[in-house]
Amino acid sequence: MQAFTRLRSRTAVIDSTNVDTDQIIPARFLTTTTKEGLGRQLFADWRYLPDGSPNPSFVLNDPRYRDVQILVAGRNFGCGSSREHAPWALVDFGIRAVISTEIADIFRSNALKNGLLPVVVDEAHARWLIEHPGAEVEIDLMTRTLSLPDGERVEFAIEPFARHCLLHGVDELGFLLSQRAAIERYEAARPW
């Protein structure tokens, strides 16, 4: 997993609540057996017109936002299916952080395992970000702060172990494998 320490980028805004994982990547693209290349299908049904050409009114087709690494979205981003293809597609496209007032449980868990940082902020700051697309902001995972263009620093919460893994670019599997003795003890002690 790619480490995440500090990220400075302009933002792209999807001003919509409840963006579900079927929008992030529609089910018909889940027939892949690898993680690679899903960025092309990110937001496919919003990003492309029925004839397959780019939809000029979709934010990520706007040349000004093509290289952004931070996505700002309305409440409850990533709800719905557990498909990890959603963070895979976002990361493959180049997105490294999603900012919202609320991020759905399974998506958040999947994002953290792929170097994609979920940043939850309060309603007022989210509103400001939604109203200022393209704002250049900085996310510092070390200090757990989001810095706005006027210098204001907004603290955000993150699960400490996930933060540790992100900062060091290590995955959880190594830690789980190191718990082998405890797992064996647990299995041996269980009466059923």
Add this chain to the structure above:
Amino acid sequence: MSARTLFEKVWSAHEVVPETPEAPAVLYVDLHLVHEVTSPQAFSVLRERALPVRRPDRTLATMDHSTPTQSDQVFGRAPIRVDAAAQQVRQLERNAAEFGVELFALTDERRGIVHVIGPELGVTQPGATIVCGDSHTSTHGAFGALAFGIGSTEVGHVLATQCLLQRKPKTLAVEVEGALRPGVTAKDLILAIIGRLGVSGGTGHVIEYRGSTIRALSMDERMTVCNMSIEAGARAGMIAPDETTFAYLADRPRAPRGAARDEALARWRALGSDAGARFDARLDLDAAALEPMITYGTNPGMVVPITGAVPGADGDAVHRKALEYMGFHPGEAMIGKPVDVVFIGSCTNGRLEDLEAAARILKGRRVAKGVQLLIVPGSQRVKQQAEASGIADVLRAAGADWRESGCSMCLGMNGDTVARGAYAVSTSNRNFEGRQGVGARTLLASPLTAAAAAVTGRIADPREMI
């Protein structure tokens, strides 16, 4: 010991290492269900790191999401139409063989939707922890199991270690009292609950469904309720096991028998939440006041009683966009809206009682001209039971397209899709934009309401047809 909830009892019994401020709990997984769509990348990680599956005996694989539902493709008389799906099927066969995981392959009579076969085999048991790379794993909570969906990375974690790193969620009690009126089903109940909670009202929580209404539900109905917990944002929904649960499990092939059953029953009977156990949040609902429910928008929380009208947008841009997608306008009655496709099936409503409900309406009637009625049983066993009991004949005589089991038109991965702009009344769980096909417009409802729509070609009140 202080009073504990059902969730707390199951959680603490599976803590290999309890959580600390610095690290999540290491949680043991009793049963890991695997399917072809979210597992290939997980098996690849095992291969890269030269790791075996730690407990193949606690792992069970099946094929459901991208599999064909046409008999000739299932049984090899014709090639699988979606080539990438055929590749996933072959990949799971290879992975299961290489890692020693039991697989119910395409032609196996025990195959079906992963959340339908677990219970019918009896591997879904009270007090267990159950995970699967699918958000509707919450279905198994109907048995008093702690069951939730995980991503593919976590599928790899469970394959390798039989454990997950998890923070302990909060608890939400949904208390439902009163008798459901005739024609009002478990599907209507859970849609009403989601309407009240909203699609993120359960985020961070495990729901326990409680009260006299829940106690009176059959296991099939309880599964419908728990299935859609995730549509309210809750990863898991649970119901305390009781005599209904134990009777369901009595003759299941892989449920405990004899002395093992007696021992299990003693354990299972102690699982229910203790009197006075505290929940972090609570929602109360009067079941007797409920009507059949139907969605009008693009998430499951956008739901109204079937006799209701499309709600106004009140300046909400997201609401307006949803109505635009659906081609609906505020104030329009739901009843009478034309329907092109009816889909009866899925892990929400693809069990035998769901097909029986549809047959109550379809018996002696015909599908309206121009309407496609697709009925996909949740498992091969459900299919076989419906065929043996004559239900399938009733459905076919009404003009239904009767298929082999799978997820099918719930998410359209296998080519069973709804055309752009077409209206589908569906017994599945998600009405997201494009869920059933690019540009498809989905209205979620019960099997009774779906069957009524198939017969009339319009949204209709099923209570007038039973």
